[in-house]
Amino acid sequence: MKIPVSAIRLPTRPGREYASRFDREQSLLKMLTIPIASVILASMVTSLPIFSAGPLLPPFGLLMFLSWRLMRPGLLPIWSGVPFGLMDDLFSGQPFGSAGLLWSLAMLIVEIIDSRAIWRDYLQDWLIAALLIAAVLLGGWWIAGLAHAAPNPMVLLPQITLSILLYPLVVRICARLDSWRLAT
Template identity: 45%
Template sequence: MNQKGPRLGEPASLWRMRIVPVATVMVASALPLMLPLIANSPVLPPLGLLFFLCWQLLRTEMWPVWVGLPLGLWDDLFSGAPIGTAVGLWTLASIAIHYSSQRIYWRGFFHDWAIAALLIAIIQSLAALIAHPHAAPGHVLGLVVPQIVISALLVPLFLRLTGKFDNFRLKRR
């Protein structure tokens, strides 16, 4: 008997279940190096951070709280930030998302957008201050405001993309 589709109750592929979320964050963190973009100030949104936050918001239970350590290290290697910046900030963001998911039982789209936008603003501001410790804080924060605004406006798109990747991840063979 030759079957042409997935069997009822057949689980999704184990490699896709584990690899897709991590691969999307890692590729998104490395993607800005492949784009031929020259700018005086940071304009391109932190794509790895956006995917990381969206995966955390979409599937809070999927990753342990410490997942910000290896993924943040990967992002630090490609972003040019001092090593440990994204490691610490992404781990704190992961802890904040896990904490908020325990406190907010009925979280909707606008809650996720607000949480992601707030975390993006905090993480990008702190990362800029860590990367430029001797510069005037007002000047440094003024440089990252466009990047924060663009990133916050892109959160719905990245939530949608993360949902599409999640559907692919959960699809049966």
């Protein structure tokens, strides 16, 4: 027995066939947890078992944190550098509190730049992120050097360079997460 094509109906939810996608509310849980979870998961990448003679793996948590802050200025509060930095310290092996301090200072610097700048474009954001990445990594090297003898700071040059070059990729990932976060 042959079933006519017109008799086959695809299951649809009632009232959704012609429902408008405008004026819907986004999920508050999704809007709040995606930035937080992405920074924490990016910080966890440093705990992967990757072996090298010197520091090479970029601080993905810092890159994601700066990406969210520079892309969406009002999303993260000023004090958010402390908990995110402390979470990063747990996974990176730096002295506890060093990233909390340095990420907070980075957040304050971005706030000062935002309050004084009329507008920013992508290249200026990349320059701001590059300077902050270098400053945070050198600051972490200095703080770690207070506890024990630190090597020459030139050891950090490949890590700083790789971090600056990977920043646009992290911004792209952050933009994709942001579009998913704002989708209904």
